[in-house]
Amino acid sequence: MRRFVACSAVFVSAGLAVTSSAQVAPELIQADPRIRVDGHQLVEVRVNTQEQLDAVVAMADTVWSDRVGLGLLDVQFPPAAVAELSKLGIAHRVIHEDVQALIDAEWAEIQLRNQQRDISWYQNYHNYATVITYLNALAAAHPNLAVIQSAGTSIENRDIPAIRITGPGDGSQRPVVFINGTQHAREWVSTKVVMYIAESLLNGYGSDPRVTDLLDECEVIIVPIVNPDGFVYTWTNYRLWRKNRRGGYGVDLNRNWDWFWGGEGSSGSTSSDVYRGTAPFSEPETAGIRNYVLANGRVVAAIDYHSYSQLILWPWSYDYVDPPADDLARYTAVGVQMRQEMLNAGGVSYTAQSSYNLYPAAGVASDWFYGAIDALSYTIELRDTGTYGFELPASQILPTCQENWPAFLYFAEQAIRPITISLPGGTPASASTTTTTPFQVLISSAASTYANGTGQLHVRVGNSPFTTSALTPLGNGLFQASLPAASCGTEIDYYITAGSTDGRTVSLPADGASAPFSAEALDLTVAFNDNMETGVNGWSAGVAGDTATTGQWQLADPQGTAAQPENDHSNPGTMCWVTGALAGSSIGAYDVDNGYTTLLSPRLDASEAASGDMQAILSYWRWYSNDQGAAPNEDSMPIEISNNNGSTWTPLELVTQNANAWVYREFNIADYVTPTANMRVRFIARDLGSGSIVEAAIDDVRLEIRGCACYPADMNCDGTLDFFDVQIFLDAFAHHNPSADFNSDGLYDFFDVQIFLDLFSHG
Numbered sequence: 113m114r115r116f117v118a119c120s121a122v123f124v125s126a127g128l129a130v131t132s133s134a135q136v137a138p139e140l141i142q143a144d145p146r147i148r149v150d151g152h153q154l155v156e157v158r159v160n161t162q163e164q165l166d167a168v169v170a171m172a173d174t175v176w177s178d179r180v181g182l183g184l185l186d187v188q189f190p191p192a193a194v195a196e197l198s199k200l201g202i203a204h205r206v207i208h209e210d211v212q213a214l215i216d217a218e219w220a221e222i223q224l225r226n227q228q229r230d231i232s233w234y235q236n237y238h239n240y241a242t243v244i245t246y247l248n249a250l251a252a253a254h255p256n257l258a259v260i261q262s263a264g265t266s267i268e269n270r271d272i273p274a275i276r277i278t279g280p281g282d283g284s285q286r287p288v289v290f291i292n293g294t295q296h297a298r299e300w301v302s303t304k305v306v307m308y309i310a311e312s313l314l315n316g317y318g319s320d321p322r323v324t325d326l327l328d329e330c331e332v333i334i335v336p337i338v339n340p341d342g343f344v345y346t347w348t349n350y351r352l353w354r355k356n357r358r359g360g361y362g363v364d365l366n367r368n369w370d371w372f373w374g375g376e377g378s379s380g381s382t383s384s385d386v387y388r389g390t391a392p393f394s395e396p397e398t399a400g401i402r403n404y405v406l407a408n409g410r411v412v413a414a415i416d417y418h419s420y421s422q423l424i425l426w427p428w429s430y431d432y433v434d435p436p437a438d439d440l441a442r443y444t445a446v447g448v449q450m451r452q453e454m455l456n457a458g459g460v461s462y463t464a465q466s467s468y469n470l471y472p473a474a475g476v477a478s479d480w481f482y483g484a485i486d487a488l489s490y491t492i493e494l495r496d497t498g499t500y501g502f503e504l505p506a507s508q509i510l511p512t513c514q515e516n517w518p519a520f521l522y523f524a525e526q527a528i529r530p531i532t533i534s535l536p537g538g539t540p541a542s543a544s545t546t547t548t549t550p551f552q553v554l555i556s557s558a559a560s561t562y563a564n565g566t567g568q569l570h571v572r573v574g575n576s577p578f579t580t581s582a583l584t585p586l587g588n589g590l591f592q593a594s595l596p597a598a599s600c601g602t603e604i605d606y607y608i609t610a611g612s613t614d615g616r617t618v619s620l621p622a623d624g625a626s627a628p629f630s631a632e633a634l635d636l637t638v639a640f641n642d643n644m645e646t647g648v649n650g651w652s653a654g655v656a657g658d659t660a661t662t663g664q665w666q667l668a669d670p671q672g673t674a675a676q677p678e679n680d681h682s683n684p685g686t687m688c689w690v691t692g693a694l695a696g697s698s699i700g701a702y703d704v705d706n707g708y709t710t711l712l713s714p715r716l717d718a719s720e721a722a723s724g725d726m727q728a729i730l731s732y733w734r735w736y737s738n739d740q741g742a743a744p745n746e747d748s749m750p751i752e753i754s755n756n757n758g759s760t761w762t763p764l765e766l767v768t769q770n771a772n773a774w775v776y777r778e779f780n781i782a783d784y785v786t787p788t789a790n791m792r793v794r795f796i797a798r799d800l801g802s803g804s805i806v807e808a809a810i811d812d813v814r815l816e817i818r819g820c821a822c823y824p825a826d827m828n829c830d831g832t833l834d835f836f837d838v839q840i841f842l843d844a845f846a847h848h849n850p851s852a853d854f855n856s857d858g859l860y861d862f863f864d865v866q867i868f869l870d871l872f873s874h875g
């Protein structure tokens with residue numbers, strides 16, 4: 113599939129509305145770049161078909177979006193092209209009327225800020241020479257912590273320096289965290305963010321205990337500019353240049369790494385913005401970094417910083433493939449927490465997701481770091497989400513740095529910490545009163561530093577002291593732990609510890625016994641539990657009145673696309689209900705089209721919860737996607753419940769969340785309808801708009817009855833039979849309240865009193 117073939121080189125060589133003035137010396141930064149793009153527009157286009165995409169790409173100067181495919185794209189066009197869009201019937205919205213005006217404003221802002229004395233280095237953009245000078249000065253000011261090395265040399269013979277930062281003492285065995293900016297020339301803010309991280313590390317050592325500990329344990333290597341030639345070119349010639357400067361057409365360095373090089377999302381055409389080069393590591397810039405990293409041999413974690421879109425992306429990028437479950441769990445946990453760190457820092461919202469979910473791209477740095485050297489490896493796309501894109505105003509540099517610093521610090525700590533404990537299935541909040549309640553624990557480590565046999569569960573039942581038991585290994589870093597049974601209503605506190613081979617102990621939650629997790633022991637019956645692995649089991653795909661012509665619900669092992677999961681939710685397991693399981697030749701091939709498709713559950717018995725002492729909890733895992741394609745976010749998926757076998761329906765939720773991930777939901781049925789023996793649920797996937805991509809999946813549906821059932825004569829349910837219960841009974845009896853109708857015959861008579869008294873005296 114061709115997805116990303118936009119081209120700035122073609123636009124230069126095709127001699128569109130481009131003017132050039134030949135005399136500007138490189139590095140002499142005046143508001144006079146050679147290539148002007150007067151009247152070129154930045155336009156949001158809605159691309160419905162491959163033909164439209166081809167036409168858009170052919171007309172474009174360059175695609176700004178990081179995601180290229182059908183749907184909404186930010187594209188820069190020469191002046192005449194926009195009228196052409198209308199003729200071709202391609203819906204569009206002009207974001208900026210004149211890209212040159214944006215560039216001019218940016219230059220003016222840079223000059224203005226250069227004259228201001230009271231702003232920091234992180235409140236303005238700087239050119240290559242200035243970055244290098246500043247980097248050298250940083251190292252010189254911290255000779256006990258930092259050294260500068262060369263990580264390679266560019267095609268035009270510029271140095272690609274790295275700053276290595278670690279605490280005093282013998283650092284030769286410390287694990288290394290590697291970060292870089294500006295593989296892509298125009299993504300200027302990425303250089304600033306990694307420089308800010310370098311400076312924060314240097315300033316924090318000795319004053320911030322987290323930084324001090326980190327740098328005593330590991331080394332951080334920072335390459336602020338991987339692509340110096342391209343970067344210089346953005347300052348001297350063309351602000352929106354992306355690639356290196358190979359042959360004047362350039363190679364996209366982030367398609368040149370040797371991990372499934374040549375695949376999806378890269379191009380063999382020199383004019384493409386994602387031109388991959390002639391061979392893996394054909395470029396001195398990427399080869400240089402590879403050699404440097406391999407020679408070092410201690411890199412355990414890496415982040416490749418880019419802009420824009422506010423994303424935290426983990427492998428794989430080359431195809432719709434996930435890492436093995438234990439790695440994926442770690443990527444997800446660390447990625448989601450990085451996002452949280454950014455928010456906690458007062459930053460903007462980033463999305464943490466798999467790279468391929470954005471679009472597959474083969475030959476990217478982050479795949480190589482994970483695939484070739486087994487590092488914990490992310491790509492981060494910095495601000496913004498498209499308002500200014502690459503032309504991010506200088507006023508936003510510092511906030512972008514500030515939100516990324518704590519996320520990096522957390523990432524580095526996680527990466528070098530000997531082991532990380534997480535609970536892939538979540539923290540149990542309830543426990544059984546009759547049997548143990550099992551749950552899974554994942555212990556993962558950057559290297560194999562888990563000391564076998566040290567994983568322990570610590571449990572306190574009620575007010576008793578904590579007791580300890582060993583975790584049971586399940587393989588692949590997974591363990592089973594079990595909460596003990598306890599009498600109904602009892603609080604059970606718990607935490608987990610594990611030891612590393614170097615004798616340290618890690619706890620989850622981090623403060624262990626002083627702030628443990630907590631669960632409540634409850635009477636619990638599983639009334640229904642279907643992981644969809646054992647056949648249809650009474651489910652119906654399709655009901656009378658359904659109108660969808662493709663993408664009907666089916667029980668299957670789904671094929672992954674940008675909108676549909678590759679894997680079901682159950683582990684182990686492969687099957688789930690999904691709307692059109694096939695991937696097909698394009699994202700829209702087997703999605704829901706032209707109307708409704710309904711997945712109807714079998715009858716579920718929740719009658720045990722009818723009295724109100726017990727709760728009927730319905731839960732499921734769902735997948736929903738409606739943010740791809742030409743008309744995103746126009747549809748929604750109603751999920752409804754019935755307590756009369758489907759005669760009437762009550763909404764549980766209206767799904768619009770494009771999580772692009774499995775999402776767990778649970779509902780207390782009584783909050784919606786009275787629980788009965790005749791419950792059903794239905795999931796209505798639908799395509800009501802025209803060009804909307806709709807994909808949904810459902811797995812692991814469960815109905816649990818839980819709570820503490822009361823003894824029938826214990827009218828106030830306080831566990832003791834006393835005068836108050838008699839009083840409540842008599843009052844209910846006098847007022848003909850059904851709770852006093854003990855034989856359920858609709859009458860309030862002597863027999864009810866007799867049964868109550870009998871239960872009361874024998875209770």
Ligand code: 0X9
Nearest residue numbers: 178366418429467470471472473
């Ligand atoms: O395409 C890229 O190289 C990166 N986006 S950018 O807009 N900065 O060019 C993203 C690479 C991450 N991998 C995938 N999205 N598959």
Ligand code: ZN
Nearest residue numbers: 296299418419
């Ligand atoms: Zn980039």
